[in-house]
Amino acid sequence: MKSKRKILSRDYFNRPTVRVARSLIGKYLVRVIDGRTLAGKIIEVEAYVGSEDRACHASKGRTKRTEVMFGSPGVAYVYLIYGMYHCLNVVTEREEFPAAVLIRAIDIDGELIDGPGRLCRTLQIDRALNQVDLTTGEFIWFEDRGAAMKRGAVGTHHRIGVDYAGQWAKKPWRFRLRTATVPTRARHRIKGGV
DNA sequence: CCAGAGATCCAT
DNA sequence: TGGATCTCTGGC
Numbered sequence: 001m002k003s004k005r006k007i008l009s010r011d012y013f014n015r016p017t018v019r020v021a022r023s024l025i026g027k028y029l030v031r032v033i034d035g036r037t038l039a040g041k042i043i044e045v046e047a048y049v050g051s052e053d054r055a056c057h058a059s060k061g062r063t064k065r066t067e068v069m070f071g072s073p074g075v076a077y078v079y080l081i082y083g084m085y086h087c088l089n090v091v092t093e094r095e096e097f098p099a100a101v102l103i104r105a106i107d108i109d110g111e112l113i114d115g116p117g118r119l120c121r122t123l124q125i126d127r128a129l130n131q132v133d134l135t136t137g138e139f140i141w142f143e144d145r146g147a148a149m150k151r152g153a154v155g156t157h158h159r160i161g162v163d164y165a166g167q168w169a170k171k172p173w174r175f176r177l178r179t180a181t182v183p184t185r186a187r188h189r190i191k192g193g194v
Numbered sequence: 195c196c197a198g199a200g201a202t203c204c205a206t
Numbered sequence: 207t208g209g210a211t212c213t214c215t216g217g218c
Contacts, residue, residue: 046201055201057214065214083211085202102201117202161201 008142010135013073017092017099021047022175024090025154028143029106031123038123039143040106040113046159047173048089049099055165058098068131069098076140078120078130085117086126090134090142104160105176153178 008027013020030039048056057079058066068077069091077089077100089100105114113119120126125140134141156172163169 048201057201060215063215079201080211080213082200082202083213087201089201104201115202159201164200 004144004146006144007135007137008074008144010072010074012142013090013092013135014094015092017047017049017101018173020090020092021045021101021173022154022156024101024103024142025175025177026147026149028145029103029123029140030143031125031140032138033124038108040108040119040123041177042103042105042142043107043112043114044103044105044174044176046102046104046175047092047099048102049173050093051098053099053165053171054168055159055162055171056098056100062098066098069100070096071131072133074133074135076129076132076134078125078127080127081117086120087116088120088123088125088129104174149177 024042024045027042028039029042030037050056051058051061053059058069060066062070065079068075071091072095073092075091077091078086081087088103090103091100093099102116103119104116105112106119107113108122113122129140132139155176155178157174157176158170158172159174
Protein backbone atom coordinates (compact mmCIF):
# COMPACT_ATOMS: atom_id res chain seq x y z
CA MET A 1 0.00 0.00 0.00
CA LYS A 2 1.14 3.45 -0.88
CA SER A 3 2.02 5.62 2.14
CA LYS A 4 0.63 9.10 2.49
CA ARG A 5 2.86 12.13 2.11
CA LYS A 6 1.53 14.90 4.27
CA ILE A 7 3.23 18.27 4.62
CA LEU A 8 3.55 19.17 8.28
CA SER A 9 1.30 22.13 9.06
CA ARG A 10 1.58 25.25 11.17
CA ASP A 11 -0.67 23.56 13.75
CA TYR A 12 1.81 20.70 13.95
CA PHE A 13 4.56 23.09 15.04
CA ASN A 14 2.26 25.09 17.30
CA ARG A 15 2.68 22.59 20.15
CA PRO A 16 5.09 22.07 23.05
CA THR A 17 8.60 22.10 21.56
CA VAL A 18 9.88 18.91 23.17
CA ARG A 19 6.91 16.99 21.81
CA VAL A 20 7.39 18.45 18.35
CA ALA A 21 11.09 17.59 18.48
CA ARG A 22 10.54 13.97 19.43
CA SER A 23 7.81 13.51 16.86
CA LEU A 24 10.00 14.92 14.08
CA ILE A 25 12.26 11.85 14.30
CA GLY A 26 11.38 9.65 11.32
CA LYS A 27 9.66 12.46 9.46
CA TYR A 28 11.21 13.82 6.27
CA LEU A 29 12.93 17.08 5.46
CA VAL A 30 12.36 17.80 1.79
CA ARG A 31 14.40 20.32 -0.18
CA VAL A 32 14.11 21.44 -3.79
CA ILE A 33 17.41 22.46 -5.38
CA ASP A 34 17.46 23.55 -9.02
CA GLY A 35 14.19 21.72 -9.66
CA ARG A 36 15.48 18.49 -8.12
CA THR A 37 14.03 17.14 -4.89
CA LEU A 38 16.09 15.75 -2.03
CA ALA A 39 14.36 14.04 0.89
CA GLY A 40 16.09 13.10 4.12
CA LYS A 41 14.66 11.09 6.99
CA ILE A 42 15.19 13.03 10.19
CA ILE A 43 17.60 11.21 12.50
CA GLU A 44 18.48 13.74 15.19
CA VAL A 45 17.01 16.98 16.56
CA GLU A 46 17.25 19.20 19.62
CA ALA A 47 14.57 21.30 21.34
CA TYR A 48 15.26 24.87 22.46
CA VAL A 49 12.49 26.03 24.71
CA GLY A 50 11.74 29.62 25.61
CA SER A 51 13.57 32.51 27.21
CA GLU A 52 14.14 30.58 30.46
CA ASP A 53 16.19 27.94 28.65
CA ARG A 54 19.69 29.35 28.86
CA ALA A 55 20.81 27.18 25.93
CA CYS A 56 18.18 28.84 23.73
CA HIS A 57 19.35 31.89 21.78
CA ALA A 58 16.15 33.64 22.85
CA SER A 59 17.31 33.58 26.47
CA LYS A 60 19.33 36.66 25.45
CA GLY A 61 16.04 38.41 24.85
CA ARG A 62 14.25 39.65 21.79
CA THR A 63 16.98 40.80 19.40
CA LYS A 64 17.21 41.17 15.65
CA ARG A 65 18.64 37.67 15.47
CA THR A 66 16.14 35.95 17.79
CA GLU A 67 13.09 37.87 16.58
CA VAL A 68 12.05 35.02 14.28
CA MET A 69 11.68 32.66 17.24
CA PHE A 70 9.07 34.97 18.75
CA GLY A 71 7.03 34.72 15.58
CA SER A 72 4.88 32.19 13.79
CA PRO A 73 5.48 28.46 14.27
CA GLY A 74 6.51 26.51 11.18
CA VAL A 75 8.97 29.18 10.07
CA ALA A 76 12.71 28.66 9.50
CA TYR A 77 15.30 30.05 11.88
CA VAL A 78 18.67 29.78 10.11
CA TYR A 79 21.81 31.23 11.62
CA LEU A 80 25.55 31.24 10.93
CA ILE A 81 27.71 29.58 13.55
CA TYR A 82 31.49 29.81 14.04
CA GLY A 83 31.71 32.01 10.99
CA MET A 84 31.32 29.15 8.53
CA TYR A 85 28.43 26.79 9.17
CA HIS A 86 24.69 27.24 9.08
CA CYS A 87 22.12 25.65 11.36
CA LEU A 88 18.49 24.99 10.42
CA ASN A 89 15.73 25.28 13.01
CA VAL A 90 11.97 25.24 12.74
CA VAL A 91 10.12 27.64 15.03
CA THR A 92 7.62 26.08 17.43
CA GLU A 93 4.82 27.06 19.83
CA ARG A 94 2.51 30.06 19.80
CA GLU A 95 3.63 33.52 18.76
CA GLU A 96 5.47 35.44 21.47
CA PHE A 97 6.83 32.19 22.95
CA PRO A 98 10.39 31.87 21.57
CA ALA A 99 11.25 28.25 20.81
CA ALA A 100 12.56 26.09 17.99
CA VAL A 101 13.82 22.65 17.00
CA LEU A 102 17.34 22.32 15.59
CA ILE A 103 17.63 19.70 12.84
CA ARG A 104 20.93 17.89 13.46
CA ALA A 105 21.04 14.82 11.24
CA ILE A 106 19.18 13.24 8.33
CA ASP A 107 19.43 10.12 6.22
CA ILE A 108 19.29 10.62 2.46
CA ASP A 109 18.87 7.30 0.65
CA GLY A 110 20.92 5.48 3.25
CA GLU A 111 23.63 8.13 3.55
CA LEU A 112 23.85 9.66 7.00
CA ILE A 113 24.32 13.41 6.99
CA ASP A 114 25.41 13.80 10.59
CA GLY A 115 25.63 17.30 12.05
CA PRO A 116 23.67 20.53 11.56
CA GLY A 117 26.45 22.21 9.57
CA ARG A 118 26.92 19.31 7.18
CA LEU A 119 23.16 19.02 6.79
CA CYS A 120 22.85 22.65 5.72
CA ARG A 121 25.81 22.34 3.38
CA THR A 122 24.28 19.26 1.73
CA LEU A 123 20.83 20.82 1.35
CA GLN A 124 22.21 24.26 0.38
CA ILE A 125 20.60 25.99 3.31
CA ASP A 126 21.88 29.40 4.33
CA ARG A 127 20.49 32.60 5.77
CA ALA A 128 18.61 33.29 2.56
CA LEU A 129 16.14 30.80 4.02
CA ASN A 130 15.89 32.51 7.40
CA GLN A 131 12.27 33.36 8.21
CA VAL A 132 11.00 31.31 5.27
CA ASP A 133 7.66 29.56 5.83
CA LEU A 134 8.29 25.81 5.99
CA THR A 135 4.65 24.82 5.59
CA THR A 136 3.97 25.91 2.02
CA GLY A 137 5.47 22.93 0.18
CA GLU A 138 7.87 24.95 -1.95
CA PHE A 139 11.66 25.19 -1.64
CA ILE A 140 11.78 23.34 1.68
CA TRP A 141 9.29 21.64 3.96
CA PHE A 142 8.66 18.77 6.39
CA GLU A 143 6.71 15.67 5.42
CA ASP A 144 5.07 12.76 7.20
CA ARG A 145 5.47 9.71 5.00
CA GLY A 146 3.50 7.44 7.27
CA ALA A 147 6.29 5.52 8.95
CA ALA A 148 5.59 5.01 12.64
CA MET A 149 8.42 4.89 15.14
CA LYS A 150 8.64 1.66 17.08
CA ARG A 151 8.66 1.79 20.85
CA GLY A 152 12.14 2.60 22.10
CA ALA A 153 13.37 3.59 18.65
CA VAL A 154 14.08 7.16 19.73
CA GLY A 155 16.87 7.79 22.21
CA THR A 156 16.99 10.87 24.44
CA HIS A 157 20.25 12.63 25.30
CA HIS A 158 21.56 15.91 26.63
CA ARG A 159 22.08 18.66 24.08
CA ILE A 160 25.43 19.17 22.36
CA GLY A 161 27.69 22.17 22.77
CA VAL A 162 25.67 24.05 25.39
CA ASP A 163 27.73 23.48 28.53
CA TYR A 164 27.56 27.21 29.23
CA ALA A 165 23.85 26.78 30.00
CA GLY A 166 24.37 25.27 33.45
CA GLN A 167 21.56 22.95 34.53
CA TRP A 168 19.77 23.54 31.25
CA ALA A 169 22.57 21.70 29.46
CA LYS A 170 21.49 18.52 31.22
CA LYS A 171 17.92 18.56 29.92
CA PRO A 172 17.18 15.43 27.84
CA TRP A 173 16.10 17.48 24.87
CA ARG A 174 18.13 15.84 22.11
CA PHE A 175 16.40 13.02 20.28
CA ARG A 176 18.04 10.52 17.98
CA LEU A 177 16.89 7.47 16.05
CA ARG A 178 18.70 4.59 17.73
CA THR A 179 19.16 2.54 14.57
CA ALA A 180 21.34 5.32 13.22
CA THR A 181 23.21 6.05 16.42
CA VAL A 182 26.57 4.79 15.21
CA PRO A 183 28.24 7.14 12.73
CA THR A 184 29.53 5.44 9.59
CA ARG A 185 33.07 6.58 10.33
CA ALA A 186 33.16 4.84 13.73
CA ARG A 187 31.91 1.42 12.69
CA HIS A 188 35.15 -0.37 12.01
CA ARG A 189 36.70 1.22 15.08
CA ILE A 190 34.05 -0.48 17.22
CA LYS A 191 34.37 -3.74 15.31
CA GLY A 192 38.07 -3.67 16.10
CA GLY A 193 37.28 -3.63 19.81
CA VAL A 194 38.05 0.09 20.28
C1' DC B 195 33.73 51.02 18.89
C1' DC B 196 35.80 46.76 20.39
C1' DA B 197 36.33 42.25 22.33
C1' DG B 198 34.68 37.80 23.25
C1' DA B 199 32.05 33.85 22.40
C1' DG B 200 29.61 30.72 19.65
C1' DA B 201 23.31 25.13 19.07
C1' DT B 202 30.44 23.21 14.23
C1' DC B 203 33.58 20.70 11.52
C1' DC B 204 37.96 18.92 10.20
C1' DA B 205 42.77 17.99 10.33
C1' DT B 206 46.59 16.98 13.45
C1' DT C 207 43.22 19.46 20.70
C1' DG C 208 43.15 23.58 18.19
C1' DG C 209 42.31 26.45 14.07
C1' DA C 210 39.11 28.40 10.69
C1' DT C 211 36.15 32.51 10.21
C1' DC C 212 32.47 36.08 10.99
C1' DT C 213 28.15 37.51 13.11
C1' DC C 214 25.93 38.79 17.16
C1' DT C 215 25.85 40.79 21.57
C1' DG C 216 27.06 43.43 25.52
C1' DG C 217 30.03 46.62 27.68
C1' DC C 218 32.46 50.92 27.67
